[in-house]
Amino acid sequence: MNAVVVYESYWGNTASIASAIAEGLGGGAQAITTDLASDQVLALAQLIVVGAPLLGFTLPTDTMRKTLPGKMDAPSRADVDHPSMRAWLAAMPAGSGRFASFETRLKRSPGAATKRIEKGLEAAGRTRLLERERFLVGGTYGPLLDGELERARQWGAALAEAMGRTH
Numbered sequence: 001m002n003a004v005v006v007y008e009s010y011w012g013n014t015a016s017i018a019s020a021i022a023e024g025l026g027g028g029a030q031a032i033t034t035d036l037a038s039d040q041v042l043a044l045a046q047l048i049v050v051g052a053p054l055l056g057f058t059l060p061t062d063t064m065r066k067t068l069p070g071k072m073d074a075p076s077r078a079d080v081d082h083p084s085m086r087a088w089l090a091a092m093p094a095g096s097g098r099f100a101s102f103e104t105r106l107k108r109s110p111g112a113a114t115k116r117i118e119k120g121l122e123a124a125g126r127t128r129l130l131e132r133e134r135f136l137v138g139g140t141y142g143p144l145l146d147g148e149l150e151r152a153r154q155w156g157a158a159l160a161e162a163m164g165r166t167h
């Protein structure tokens with residue numbers, strides 16, 4: 001099974017979860033940023049797992065992204081070097097594979113980033129494999145709560161198993 005994990009991440013929490021999911025998926029699956037997730041990579045992928053942080057109650061908008069490098073209370077400068085997940089989804093070529101989506105976020109917050117992600121992937125013709133998943137941080141910039149990386153590995157393994165059942 002050819003699977004790839006594509007993520008948007010400003011302070012590394014979503015990137016860490018993406019890597020743990022790729023580990024759980026096994027079979028050489030990799031976690032990559034939007035600029036590396038080219039049409040060629042997507043054409044080969046039977047499963048695309050897509051994740052982003054929940055910012056301002058939704059998938060980060062262009063307006064939100066512009067404010068991130070100026071956050072004075074952040075532990076590091078926001079990584080805005082890659083195309084946004086919104087832009088990547090809008091440019092996604094049509095395909096027939098499966099997908100799953102996840103977000104990193106605080107425990108108690110309205111909104112979801114995964115709703116938008118699912119919409120974009122479905123618009124491109126892909127079919128959901130499992131329910132969307134959320135992974136939790138303890139504060140505005142992280143860190144991930146204890147056990148979340150292990151849960152991400154397990155979710156990756158569950159995705160691989162579900163793919164096995166559908167093929």
Ligand SMILES: Cc1cc2nc3c(=O)[nH]c(=O)nc-3n(C[C@H](O)[C@H](O)[C@H](O)COP(=O)(O)O)c2cc1C
Pocket residue numbers: 008009010011012013014015052053054055056057058104105106107108109110111137139140141142
């Ligand atoms: C400007 C800003 C807005 C945020 N808005 C929300 C929000 O609406 N809901 C939520 O649950 N978490 C919110 N968070 C927390 C992030 O979702 C969380 O830190 C996420 O893991 C960041 O992912 P990253 O490190 O991959 O960029 C916000 C964080 C920042 C810095």
